[in-house]
Amino acid sequence: VEGQGMEALLGQQVTVFCMNYIYHGTLTGVNTTDILLSNACVVYETGEFGGKAFKDMQKLAGEWRIRTSAIESYGALASKN
Secondary structure, eight states: OTTSSGGGGTTSEEEEEESSOEEEEEEEEEOSSEEEEEEEEEEEEOOOTTSSSOSEEEEOSSOEEEEGGGEEEEEOOSOOO
């Protein structure tokens, strides 16, 4: 459905589960091949999803691009910083 995919989450903090890693950041761009996260982090250990922060989250430099072909699932989680 048009506008109901990742575009609906633009400007929100999202968590993106990919083939090898989990990423978290503000979704600032979407196209057919990539998404763009600002204030991006890679999550090495989530801990409890209901917690206020991920157990092990490492900041990435600036903006981070992720290939849509690697994304398995995504969603907006409460602030996990």
